[in-house]
Amino acid sequence: MSIMPQQCGVRFDPPALVLTYHNHRGNLHRRTMPIRGFTKRSGITRTAESLVSNPRHRKYLENISRPQIEKLLRIIQEHMKGISLDETLGAIKMENTIDPDEDLNKLDDIALSRKKAIMDEDFEKNRKKPGDEGFEYEVEVDFLPAIETSGWDDQSDPEF
Amino acid sequence: MAETAPMDPENAKIDRENSVKIICLGDSAVGKSKLVERFLMDGYQPQQLSTYALTLFRYNTTVNSKEVVVDFWDTAGQERFSSMHPSYYHQAHCCILVFDITRKITYKNLPNWFKELREYRPSIPCICAANKIDVDYNVTKKAFNFAKKHNMPFYFVSASDGTNVVKLFRNAIKLATEYKENSTDFMDEVMRELDNFDELNLSSDSGLDTAPNSEEKDEKEA
Ligand SMILES: Nc1nc2c(ncn2[C@@H]2O[C@H](COP(=O)(O)OP(=O)(O)OP(=O)(O)O)[C@@H](O)[C@H]2O)c(=O)[nH]1
Ligand SMILES: [Mg+2]
Numbered sequence: 499m500s501i502m503p504q505q506c507g508v509r510f511d512p513p514a515l516v517l518t519y520h521n522h523r524g525n526l527h528r529r530t531m532p533i534r535g536f537t538k539r540s541g542i543t544r545t546a547e548s549l550v551s552n553p554r555h556r557k558y559l560e561n562i563s564r565p566q567i568e569k570l571l572r573i574i575q576e577h578m579k580g581i582s583l584d585e586t587l588g589a590i591k592m593e594n595t596i597d598p599d600e601d602l603n604k605l606d607d608i609a610l611s612r613k614k615a616i617m618d619e620d621f622e623k624n625r626k627k628p629g630d631e632g633f634e635y636e637v638e639v640d641f642l643p644a645i646e647t648s649g650w651d652d653q654s655d656p657e658f
Numbered sequence: 659m660a661e662t663a664p665m666d667p668e669n670a671k672i673d674r675e676n677s678v679k680i681i682c683l684g685d686s687a688v689g690k691s692k693l694v695e696r697f698l699m700d701g702y703q704p705q706q707l708s709t710y711a712l713t714l715f716r717y718n719t720t721v722n723s724k725e726v727v728v729d730f731w732d733t734a735g736q737e738r739f740s741s742m743h744p745s746y747y748h749q750a751h752c753c754i755l756v757f758d759i760t761r762k763i764t765y766k767n768l769p770n771w772f773k774e775l776r777e778y779r780p781s782i783p784c785i786c787a788a789n790k791i792d793v794d795y796n797v798t799k800k801a802f803n804f805a806k807k808h809n810m811p812f813y814f815v816s817a818s819d820g821t822n823v824v825k826l827f828r829n830a831i832k833l834a835t836e837y838k839e840n841s842t843d844f845m846d847e848v849m850r851e852l853d854n855f856d857e858l859n860l861s862s863d864s865g866l867d868t869a870p871n872s873e874e875k876d877e878k879e880a
Contacts (some may be wrong), residue, residue: 501866503795521769525853553808566705573660587750595758596761598760598761598762598763599761599762599763600763601738601740601763601767602685602686602687602761603685603686603735603737603767604713604733604736604737605686606738610686610687610736613687614687616685618778620790620792621692621791621817621818622818624792624793624816624818624819625818625819626818626819626820628699633820635699635818635824636820637819637821637824638822638824639814639821639822641798641799641814641821642799643814644799644801645799646799646800646801647800647801648797648800648801648802649800650762650765650766650802651801651804656682657768657769657802657804658769658804658807
């Protein structure tokens with residue numbers, strides 16, 4: 499028996515994931531999955547892991563992406579810390595986009611690998627690797643001389 | 659393609675004569691590692707040192723029908739590794755400075771990398787690489803003055819589709835070899851002296867007397 503998830507949300511207190519779904523007959527249902535022992539300090543990845551591997555919830559969560567589940571857990575946790583929903587959503591959005599002016603040298607390993615995962619989408623999309631049609635080891639292109647400025651050189655800065 | 663040899667400290671000394679060291683510098687996530695990997699291709703087992711801070715790749719090739727061993731030092735851009743930079747620069751023969759054409763800040767940071775490098779290696783050849791052009795090929799019509807200002811070769815490259823990656827690294831190897839052959843760099847001379855000195859030291863160390871530390875003794879008597 500399979501279910502069709504419609505929406506997945508949260509309940510703050512006591513903490514739970516709330517799922518609305520259509521069952522195999524097309525009827526709309528709601529399922530509330532309490533997250534036991536979840537605190538300000540719980541690990542998000544571990545909690546998500548134990549939720550999806552819980553035999554009682556597995557069937558309902560298998561079609562919800564892991565990042566989505568982790569995002570919902572994060573929202574609950576930030577709420578426990580007194581941080582508003584808007585603020586949390588803003589922070590999550592920042593983490594999941596590349597800001598061309600953000601200095602990534604200052605990030606820790608986890609935050610940096612999240613940024614790299616986003617970059618990987620373009621990287622993989624444009625990638626030519628051995629075995630792909632038209633792959634060549636040496637790809638040499640001589641580009642014509644520049645016809646416009648990049649706008650990245652600041653005339654007043656002697657370095658550029 | 660890539661002829662590879664395992665990193666073996668025994669070989670390191672023998673190889674020193676015909677080996678060059680090339681370092682890749684630039685901000686986090688500009689694609690330094692992806693570029694080296696694209697040049698060397700798969701099946702390559704690098705040596706990873708101190709989790710992500712530094713990866714060493716050894717590559718055997720020939721330049722002007724002479725065999726050359728190339729050590730690529732792929733360094734991490736993260737700030738917390740900045741105390742390691744002096745060891746990256748030490749005895750390098752060429753530097754590839756990379757920025758990401760999708761992120762202006764990585765271009766704006768080039769002078770900082772370059773300035774620091776020059777404190778340790780005042781005259782080694784440098785090449786500037788503008789990476790990720792696959793994201794927007796229009797960028798290749800644009801001028802980036804940093805390289806011209808500092809008199810270095812400049813390449814538009816993509817580690818993703820491979821554009822100009824081999825050309826970039828071949829040129830780096832050529833410049834590194836030429837630099838090493840013609841180097842009159844005072845620092846290099848000093849370094850060579852130090853190397854010899856290290857070797858001498860090592861052999862005399864083995865015969866060193868293990869006399870008890872006199873300070874320690876004083877303390878006990880007091
Ligand atoms: N589209 C595109 N993406 C690239 C290219 N090269 C690298 N990337 C992406 O940029 C991300 C970072 O590349 P890395 O090679 O890890 O960057 P790095 O300079 O070694 O970063 P640090 O080691 O952290 O200093 C990768 O995860 C890729 O997704 C490229 O040529 N094109
Ligand atoms: Mg790297």
